[in-house]
Amino acid sequence: MSFDNAYEGLIDQEDSHWAFGTGFHSALEGVDREVPPGVDPADLAAYCLMLGDDALVLSQRLAEWCSRAPELEEDIALANIALDLLGQARLLLTRAGEVEGAGRDEDALAYLRDEREFRNVRLSEIDCGPGPGGDFATTIVRLLVFSSWKVAQFSRLRGSADPVVAAIAAKGLKELAYHRDHAAQWAVRLGDGTEESHRRMTAAVDRVWPFVDELFRTHPVEARLGGVAVDPAELRSEVDGVLDAVFTAATLTRPEPVPTAFVAGQAGRDGVHTEAMGFLVAEMQHLHRSLPGAVW
């Protein structure tokens, strides 16, 4: 092996692509796609939509940072995280569509549902910047909370009775662990940074915290899908432990805000969203709605 070309020694196998593009494999290769016996397909489809929408909507939010992050390297990191989440969303929405059996694929589910049909938690949709809705600190706090919650959820979902959900969770968990690590690193840097960065982190925590409570509310679909779904109420102590550790290192204190109200007992999981959601969906779906049936 010679090293005339700097990348020669890095390439795994015969591949015409530039380094590292090799050796990937599908997370769902060889996984049985039949709905397991005793599982209600409608509930399973609804659950996959919940998980998929969490990832899709936060991915859309993070993509808004493209070219607007504080540093070039951070710009790439946020885009990377957004792409991980989009990948999770694609697998989960595809699963939701095939279990539902109504002929909707991932694109139909992403682009042809209205706001009220989205099932994401409201934490993923609120505007945390860039722009007047927040700043880098707000985005980091949201990402920290979201990924800590998702790590707890996905680590349990690896044992889901639905083999597809289990495989998606196994793949996604590695990504989410990185997202959590990245957010925690920044939370400590900013919280324990300058006076100004600490002030912004405190404001960010205040902004995000009213949406934390909803993450641990058990939805009827989750309650019915024992063995397939995770009861989010079970995740609270693990997530609290992680956040406490990060907050201590970051010299931040957790607020005790009034949780954002439900509307007649309903919230994101029921399609009842904040006012930010309609704008997000409109922007995301504009092209598909303008050119229905277009292929790209």
Place this chain on the structure above:
Amino acid sequence: MSASWPLWEVFVRGKRGLNHVHVGSLHAPDAEMALRNARDVYTRRNEGVSIWVVPAEAITASSPDEKDPFFEPSGDKVYRHPTFYAIPDDVPHL
């Protein structure tokens, strides 16, 4: 680029690579963040690769001006090179 984000040089070893190879540089506030940035920029997180980051200021380079006195003395002395042996076929990477 702000002065507080210094330059780091990045070396990566592939899953089956033998050596760490210099792949480029980036800016980061410290070594931990440099590692994470290097992962995003240079490895796409393919498992099993190893990354080294080094602050650029820690590297001492040979000077192009000294190229001749530095390297040329060995150029015409063939006896400096152990090339008079047959290399067995089953010894790779020599």
